[in-house]
Amino acid sequence: MVSTTPLDVADYLESPEMISAYLDEAFASEDPALIDKALATVRRAPAQLKTIPAETLKRITELTEGMVFDPDEDIEGGVNL
Numbered sequence: 474m475v476s477t478t479p480l481d482v483a484d485y486l487e488s489p490e491m492i493s494a495y496l497d498e499a500f501a502s503e504d505p506a507l508i509d510k511a512l513a514t515v516r517r518a519p520a521q522l523k524t525i526p527a528e529t530l531k532r533i534t535e536l537t538e539g540m541v542f543d544p545d546e547d548i549e550g551g552v553n554l
Contacts, residue, residue, distance in 0.1 A: 483517035492518060493529040500536045508537075 486492050492515055499511030 481514075481517070483514050486515065486518040496529060496533060500532065 482495070486495060496511055496515060499508045502508070
């Protein structure tokens with residue numbers, strides 16, 4: 474029997490540029506569920522990597538204008554502790 478472990482993309486976001494590219498792809502999809510999942514994934518990335526370039530933050534702000542995100546809720550509706 475083959476044993477596997479779950480893959481967490483957050484473990485592979487190793488630089489601010491990778492985070493930026495990951496979010497760019499999510500927003501390019503225009504899929505709200507995918508965008509929400511990508512934002513939740515980035516929140517799990519190591520704290521030292523959360524320095525996202527200002528240009529990307531501006532794009533995120535423009536694309537999410539009017540959207541409501543609860544930072545304490547994950548995409549399945551559970552509460553992050």
